[in-house]
Amino acid sequence: MGASQSGRVHKFQELADKTGFSIEQIKNLHSRFTYLTQDEDTLRREHLENISNLAINPIRRQIIEAFFDKRNLGENEKGCLQEISFEEFVTVLSFFRPPKPRIPDEEMKNIRKEKLRFLFNMHDTDNDGVITLDEYRRVVEELLSSYETIGAETAKAISDGAMLEVASVTVGQMGPDEFYEGITFEQFMQILQNLEIETKMNIHFWNLDTTTMKCGK
Amino acid sequence: MKMLLLLLLLGFGCGLVFCDQNTSDPHGRRVFPVLSINYDYVQMPFEVSLWILLASLMKLGFHLIPRLSGVVPESCLLIVVGLLVGGLIRVMGKNPPVLDSQLFFLCLLPPIILDAGYFLPIRPFTENAGTILTFAVVGTLWNAFFVGAALYGVCRLESGRLASFDLLSCLLFGSIVSAVDPVAVLAVFEEIHINELLHILVFGESLLNDAVTVVLYHLFEEFAHAGAVTAGDVFLGVVCFFVVALGGVMVGAVYGVLAAFTSRFTSHTRVIEPLFVFLYSYMAYLSAEVFHLSGIMALIACGVVMRPYVEANISHKSYTTIKYFLKMWSSVSETLIFIFLGVSTVAGPHAWNWTFVTITIFLCLLSRVLGVVGLTYIINKYRMVKLSGKDQFIVAYGGLRGAIAFSLAFLLSRDDFPMKDMFLTAIITVIFFTVFVQGMTIRPLVDLLAVKKRKQSKCSINEEIHTQFLEHLLAGIEGVCGHYGHHHWRDKLNRFNKHYIKRCLIGGERSQEPKLISFYNKMELKQALMLLESNSSANLSTAVTAAVPRQRSRKTLNISKEREEEIRKILRANLQKTRQRLRSYSRHTLMPDAEDDDWSETLLRKQRVEMERKMSHFLTVPARRESPPARRAPVESDSRALAARPSVLISISDETSDGPRESRGRKPSVKFALDAEEQKLPRCLSDPGPDQLPEEDEEHIHQTD
Numbered sequence: 001m002g003a004s005q006s007g008r009v010h011k012f013q014e015l016a017d018k019t020g021f022s023i024e025q026i027k028n029l030h031s032r033f034t035y036l037t038q039d040e041d042t043l044r045r046e047h048l049e050n051i052s053n054l055a056i057n058p059i060r061r062q063i064i065e066a067f068f069d070k071r072n073l074g075e076n077e078k079g080c081l082q083e084i085s086f087e088e089f090v091t092v093l094s095f096f097r098p099p100k101p102r103i104p105d106e107e108m109k110n111i112r113k114e115k116l117r118f119l120f121n122m123h124d125t126d127n128d129g130v131i132t133l134d135e136y137r138r139v140v141e142e143l144l145s146s147y148e149t150i151g152a153e154t155a156k157a158i159s160d161g162a163m164l165e166v167a168s169v170t171v172g173q174m175g176p177d178e179f180y181e182g183i184t185f186e187q188f189m190q191i192l193q194n195l196e197i198e199t200k201m202n203i204h205f206w207n208l209d210t211t212t213m214k215c216g217k
Numbered sequence: 218m219k220m221l222l223l224l225l226l227l228g229f230g231c232g233l234v235f236c237d238q239n240t241s242d243p244h245g246r247r248v249f250p251v252l253s254i255n256y257d258y259v260q261m262p263f264e265v266s267l268w269i270l271l272a273s274l275m276k277l278g279f280h281l282i283p284r285l286s287g288v289v290p291e292s293c294l295l296i297v298v299g300l301l302v303g304g305l306i307r308v309m310g311k312n313p314p315v316l317d318s319q320l321f322f323l324c325l326l327p328p329i330i331l332d333a334g335y336f337l338p339i340r341p342f343t344e345n346a347g348t349i350l351t352f353a354v355v356g357t358l359w360n361a362f363f364v365g366a367a368l369y370g371v372c373r374l375e376s377g378r379l380a381s382f383d384l385l386s387c388l389l390f391g392s393i394v395s396a397v398d399p400v401a402v403l404a405v406f407e408e409i410h411i412n413e414l415l416h417i418l419v420f421g422e423s424l425l426n427d428a429v430t431v432v433l434y435h436l437f438e439e440f441a442h443a444g445a446v447t448a449g450d451v452f453l454g455v456v457c458f459f460v461v462a463l464g465g466v467m468v469g470a471v472y473g474v475l476a477a478f479t480s481r482f483t484s485h486t487r488v489i490e491p492l493f494v495f496l497y498s499y500m501a502y503l504s505a506e507v508f509h510l511s512g513i514m515a516l517i518a519c520g521v522v523m524r525p526y527v528e529a530n531i532s533h534k535s536y537t538t539i540k541y542f543l544k545m546w547s548s549v550s551e552t553l554i555f556i557f558l559g560v561s562t563v564a565g566p567h568a569w570n571w572t573f574v575t576i577t578i579f580l581c582l583l584s585r586v587l588g589v590v591g592l593t594y595i596i597n598k599y600r601m602v603k604l605s606g607k608d609q610f611i612v613a614y615g616g617l618r619g620a621i622a623f624s625l626a627f628l629l630s631r632d633d634f635p636m637k638d639m640f641l642t643a644i645i646t647v648i649f650f651t652v653f654v655q656g657m658t659i660r661p662l663v664d665l666l667a668v669k670k671r672k673q674s675k676c677s678i679n680e681e682i683h684t685q686f687l688e689h690l691l692a693g694i695e696g697v698c699g700h701y702g703h704h705h706w707r708d709k710l711n712r713f714n715k716h717y718i719k720r721c722l723i724g725g726e727r728s729q730e731p732k733l734i735s736f737y738n739k740m741e742l743k744q745a746l747m748l749l750e751s752n753s754s755a756n757l758s759t760a761v762t763a764a765v766p767r768q769r770s771r772k773t774l775n776i777s778k779e780r781e782e783e784i785r786k787i788l789r790a791n792l793q794k795t796r797q798r799l800r801s802y803s804r805h806t807l808m809p810d811a812e813d814d815d816w817s818e819t820l821l822r823k824q825r826v827e828m829e830r831k832m833s834h835f836l837t838v839p840a841r842r843e844s845p846p847a848r849r850a851p852v853e854s855d856s857r858a859l860a861a862r863p864s865v866l867i868s869i870s871d872e873t874s875d876g877p878r879e880s881r882g883r884k885p886s887v888k889f890a891l892d893a894e895e896q897k898l899p900r901c902l903s904d905p906g907p908d909q910l911p912e913e914d915e916e917h918i919h920q921t922d
Contacts, residue, residue, distance in 0.1 A: 054693055054696045057696065057708075059693065060693060063693040063694065063697070093697075096691070098602075101597075101603040119683070119686075119687075139682070140682060154734060158678065158682075161678055161737065161741075165677060165679055191677070191680075192680065194672060195684070199601070201690075202601050203695055203698070203700060203702055203704065204601065204702055204703075
């Protein structure tokens with residue numbers, strides 16, 4: 001008991017150093033992980049689909065996929081996992097950690113790049129490094145999916161318009177024979193540079209709902 | 218220019234003196250008066266109009282003087298004008314009018330607050346609501362008690378006239394002088410264009426501290442009557458605060474809902490739509506004032522609640538009317554307030570006391586700085602985006618006092634407060650100090666400290682998509698983490714809004730329209746009209762690029778729904794670039810709005826005629842007629858749409874391509890347009906995009922929040 005406890009604490013410390021969370025936050029996340037997986041060791045898609053809050057979210061499929069996407073876990077591979085461990089869970093969540101207050105601009109730029117990379121991976125479902133029109137269209141359709149009266153026409157129109165905007169902003173004049181493949185990561189960063197991702201894409205990591213957890217470990 | 222202003226002042230002063238002359242002149246039998254003067258008949262409206270006219274002419278004058286408006290904020294200039302006018306009147310032997318508190322609170326203040334509340338940027342406000350509330354409530358309380366207690370201490374130490382000040386009077390004075398004034402803050406901050414966060418912090422604080430000020434003011438006034446203070450009274454005071462604040466908000470919300478509901482049925486009487494907005498808001502303010510609730514909070518709540526629903530219901534013209542009227546009234550009000558402040562300074566009885574005044578100014582500054590620093594230290598523990606030292610400095614430095622403090626002091630009765638004159642003098646000095654010294658120096662300080670300025674953000678469909686995507690993503694991640702945070706509740710509120718409230722309050726099919734769609738439609742419409750605007754003076758017969766037009770025709774045609782649909786269709790096929798407008802919360806410069814309804818119809822017709830001529834250029838390109846989508850309309854409008862589209866394209870390629878590239882640039886655009894709906898995917902995106910033009914932003918698109 002004692003050995004496993006200290007071993008776990010040691011592992012938490014490692015995780016904390018790697019991802020930037022505090023020990024307290026890692027403990028809370030561990031409790032949450034245990035709750036979600038019903039005390040198993042690995043998290044699967046079904047566990048996430050059981051969360052009631054997520055069921056009404058229009059983009060839940062992409063959110064769930066993001067947890068199992070290898071590109072977010074720091075490896076240079078592509079593809080998906082079927083189940084993830086606690087470490088990988090925390091790694092994905094670390095993309096949403098608010099940045100520390102006084103950090104130099106360079107680091108802030110890196111953080112922004114990482115968060116935008118996360119978003120990009122969420123859109124680029126076929127892993128080819130480019131967001132094509134189809135993928136973007138799907139994103140818009142999902143966003144509008146909660147409104148039953150909106151047809152596919154409108155989603156198509158909006159995504160077309162958005163792609164055109166990206167093209168005109170990033171590429172400018174194109175020759176008559178060129179055509180626009182899709183949004184690359186650099187272009188993605190360019191069009192969203194005014195969104196201040198590093199301040200917006202954060203959530204607080206305290207006040208986790210620990211009331212419904214089982215006690216005893 | 219200066220001579221003109223001087224003459225104006227002179228003429229005005231004469232006019233005022235002339236007002237008071239007695240014109241009745243009875244004798245026994247008189248000749249039939251061919252021409253007679255009866256000034257009494259029109260005196261009141263005449264004087265009011267003359268004042269307003271003077272105020273507006275002053276504003277005009279300031280902006281004509283080239284360098285002045287860049288250095289000195291308008292509020293300072295207006296106070297100086299007020300001083301001059303007051304001096305002039307006194308020189309003529311009359312008593313200058315003092316800023317009547319009833320006039321101020323019932324007529325001059327509501328338009329400014331309504332303007333502020335109606336156009337309040339909701340998203341930054343709710344994101345920083347906790348911070349704003351803390352500054353407003355805790356900060357104001359701290360200021361009031363610190364200034365009051367310290368002043369009392371000083372008065373105790375000082376012998377002489379000050380010794381008669383008791384604790385309650387000092388506390389009352391502290392509560393009056395410590396409230397940050399929305400009018401002054403608006404007047405100064407609008408001209409310096411700092412970033413959104415700081416603007417909303419200071420401005421939000423100035424709006425919300427009204428509740429605290431009202432409660433403290435009435436509390437101390439009552440206690441001064443009663444004499445002794447018990448613990449029960451203090452407790453009641455705290456209860457009173459909640460009643461005042463929440464009651465004001467509820468009154469405002471009720472009236473807001475009523476206004477939204479009424480606007481649902483106004484589709485047949487579009488002309489009086491703006492009137493409902495104004496009347497309901499004013500009634501909210503007055504109803505709150507009846508019960509001594511916070512009128513300002515009622516007004517803000519009313520504006521905030523009714524805005525999304527009213528805007529979905531009313532016509533575009535009514536929206537423009539509301540916007541222009543609110544800006545106009547609030548601008549005039551603000552000008553009048555500052556001029557009157559100047560005049561009242563000359564008028565009122567003054568009791569100058571060096572110690573009192575200097576100590577007051579010093580204490581105000583000190584308490585403000587201490588309060589901001591202390592509160593920020595606590596708040597930063599709970600904020601994700603911490604407030605830096607620079608931010609704190611701007612927040613502290615932006616705590617300007619204004620006419621509300623003066624009017625509140627003016628309302629004091631002289632029996633209970635024999636030192637009222639001294640209070641008034643001190644308050645006027647504080648106001649002058651903050652408006653002149655702080656107002657004038659804040660702009661160079663902002664530049665010196667390199668505070669982030671307001672970003673001219675683009676009106677971009679990509680940003681809108683991703684903003685919404687982020688909202689859902691963050692709500693989802695919060696769900697995964699089991700954390701019921703900001704995003705979770707906002708999501709719930711949006712869903713509740715969509716399912717229940719929007720169904721009731723928005724008429725017709727607009728209630729089912731998601732935000733993204735309305736944003737996209739608005740943007741398309743705006744771009745279509747802007748392209749048409751630029752097209753109107755583009756010389757179609759030559760290939761020379763045309764300058765952007767500055768004058769517009771003044772026809773007023775009604776733009777029907779079908780025309781709107783057409784324009785949207787044009788855009789959907791041709792969404793090339795986004796020319797945008799400067800986002801501005803400024804009251805003084807309204808965005809040069811495209812006069813949407815006016816000339817688009819005539820232009821479309823004109824283009825069709827010119828198009829017939831131009832068509833010969835494009836005989837090589839197969840002009841495939843676009844198959845009209847199922848939901849659409851008469852053939853005539855289709856042909857017009859078809860004819861109009863290439864002309865729009867031509868204007869674009871005219872503007873962007875020059876010389877040799879022209880022919881190459883033109884053909885692909887036309888090919889693109891005509892093939893848009895039918896071509897395969899990759900080709901569809903072959904966008905020979907135009908160059909970037911300077912981009913500006915349109916305010917009301919982003920306000921549909």
